[in-house]
Amino acid sequence: MTEIGAFFAMGGYAGFVWSAYGIAAAVLGGLSVYSWRRYRDSIVTVERLQQDLGRRR
Amino acid sequence: MINWLANPARFMRLSAKAVPWCSWTAVLVLAVGLFWSLMVAPPDYQQGDTVRIMYVHVPAAWMALSVYLFVAVASAVALVWRHPLAEVAARAAAPIGAAFTFVCLATGSLWGRPMWGTWWVWDARLTSVLILFFLYLGYIALANAFDDPSRGGRAAAVLALVGVVNLPIIKFSVDWWNTLHQPASVMRIGGPRIDISMLAPLLIMALGFTLLFAVLLMVRMRTALNERRAMALRLNAGAIPAPRPGREPVVSANTVVP
Numbered sequence: 001m002t003e004i005g006a007f008f009a010m011g012g013y014a015g016f017v018w019s020a021y022g023i024a025a026a027v028l029g030g031l032s033v034y035s036w037r038r039y040r041d042s043i044v045t046v047e048r049l050q051q052d053l054g055r056r057r
Numbered sequence: 058m059i060n061w062l063a064n065p066a067r068f069m070r071l072s073a074k075a076v077p078w079c080s081w082t083a084v085l086v087l088a089v090g091l092f093w094s095l096m097v098a099p100p101d102y103q104q105g106d107t108v109r110i111m112y113v114h115v116p117a118a119w120m121a122l123s124v125y126l127f128v129a130v131a132s133a134v135a136l137v138w139r140h141p142l143a144e145v146a147a148r149a150a151a152p153i154g155a156a157f158t159f160v161c162l163a164t165g166s167l168w169g170r171p172m173w174g175t176w177w178v179w180d181a182r183l184t185s186v187l188i189l190f191f192l193y194l195g196y197i198a199l200a201n202a203f204d205d206p207s208r209g210g211r212a213a214a215v216l217a218l219v220g221v222v223n224l225p226i227i228k229f230s231v232d233w234w235n236t237l238h239q240p241a242s243v244m245r246i247g248g249p250r251i252d253i254s255m256l257a258p259l260l261i262m263a264l265g266f267t268l269l270f271a272v273l274l275m276v277r278m279r280t281a282l283n284e285r286r287a288m289a290l291r292l293n294a295g296a297i298p299a300p301r302p303g304r305e306p307v308v309s310a311n312t313v314v315p
Contacts (some may be wrong), residue, residue, distance in 0.1 A: 007096070011106035016171050020110040020164040021095075024117065027163075031156045032273060039276050042283035049290040056294070 065282055068142055072275040079275070083268035090265045093258035101255075108255070110168040115243070116263040117161040120270060121189060122224055124154030128196065129221045132214035142278070144210045147217065148200055149277035153270055155193035162186060173237050181230035182238040185223060192220040 010017040094112035101108035128147045135143035165183070166176045177183065196213045203209035231240045243249045249256055 010109070011100055013105060013107045013171055016167045017106055017109050020113055020167045021091075023163045023167075024113045024160045027156050027160050028269065031153065032269070035273055035276050035280070039280045039283075042280045042287065045287045046283050046290065049287055049294070053290060053294060 065141055065145075069279065069282060072279055076272060076275050076279075079268055079272045083265060083272055086261060086268055087265035090258060090261040093261060098255055098258045104172055107168055107171050110164050111255070112258050112262045114161060114164040114168060115259060116266045117157045117164065118186070119263055120157040120266050121154060121161050121186065122227060124150055124157060124270060125189060125193070125217075125220070125224060128154060129217045132217040136211065136214050136218075144207075144214070145278050145281045146274065147214065148210065149281060150270075150274055151193055151196045151200070151213075151217075153273050153277070155190065155197065157266070157270075158186065158190040158193060162190060169237070175237075178237055180236040180238065181234040182227065182236050185227045185230050188223055189220075189227060192216070192223060196220075 008014060008018075090112070094109055098109065098112070100106045128150050131143045131147035131150065134140045135147060162183075165186075169178070170176050196217050199216055200206075200209045200213035203212070228241075230236065231238050242251050243256070243259070251259070
């Protein structure tokens, strides 16, 4: 077996090891992306409201 | 110290600088930690390569407990001193803690199947961590259950404080009851009982998770303060006094919404 093949095989436990890292990456990465998107949206909303306010004055 | 940090405007200023720094440090530390965990650290002489699950599972478990403690302390501060940022912090932290708890449970299950021969067992350690997960979900549900957010915040804070009793149960469950789960091997009296070649990547991953928590906490708190400010702007939009040239509208993040 090649070296890279052995790395991905994880001594025969590939399914368990890679699933564990995959779930962790999906959950924590997903929460990060969701939190960041909502943060960007909140900034856009505040800026838009402030512009509206400026125009009304 | 608490009064100094109690100012949302000061928090917004400081966190604006801290978020990019902490983000890049977190990415760097996690990259080093993953490389070390998957490539450098040796396979265990009994468990083979499944021991690599430990580098995600154990730091996630530490975060599950410490984030809960953070939520509980912030809830206590919010209840007792009405600290304007404490409730924002507790609400922002709870979903992060729930995510870490879920990762801990899922990776533990994936480790238990090859090593214990079962995905799940209803023993003290596993059950008490599952209860921790439900406490997080209960906190999140309760905090958002009321039309009046401050009522939801108070009810959720009480739940968070009652749930603290679960933390020592989780920590000492492996000593008090018979369990498949191994006892503490890092945070124990007499020092860690784990080889440095495995302890080093474990601690690096734990540092990476802690930095990730700090980034997500600040980003989510900033989001909450922005959303609160947007609400104040909407409500005040109809009642703005006559314009004074050169002046910004005096609406800050901590404006009290009637």
